[in-house]
Amino acid sequence: MQEDDIYFDDFLNRINEGTYPLPMEANEPGSVLYTSGTTSRPKGIFHSGYDWSLLFCGILRKFKLK
Secondary structure (H helix, E strand, O other): OOOOOOOHHHHHHHHHOOOOOOOOOOOOEEEEEEEOOOOOOOEEEEEEHHHHHHHHHHHHHHOOOO
16 A cells, blocks of 8 residues: 555545535436537536445445445
8 A cells, every 4th residue: 555545444434524414306417527528628527426436335335335
């Protein structure tokens, strides 16, 4: 492990201190990603908050994190 590396558990403990999730509907915006692609015209893709929840749950299960 290098000097600036941290364990994932330590990272989670740091962000959990005083950080609480806000209630939201499943289809509320979680993020919007924009790209100009090959057309040079901006376009965005909408991800709901639920999408991110599924992503993180999948990561936790895949890597057997608690």
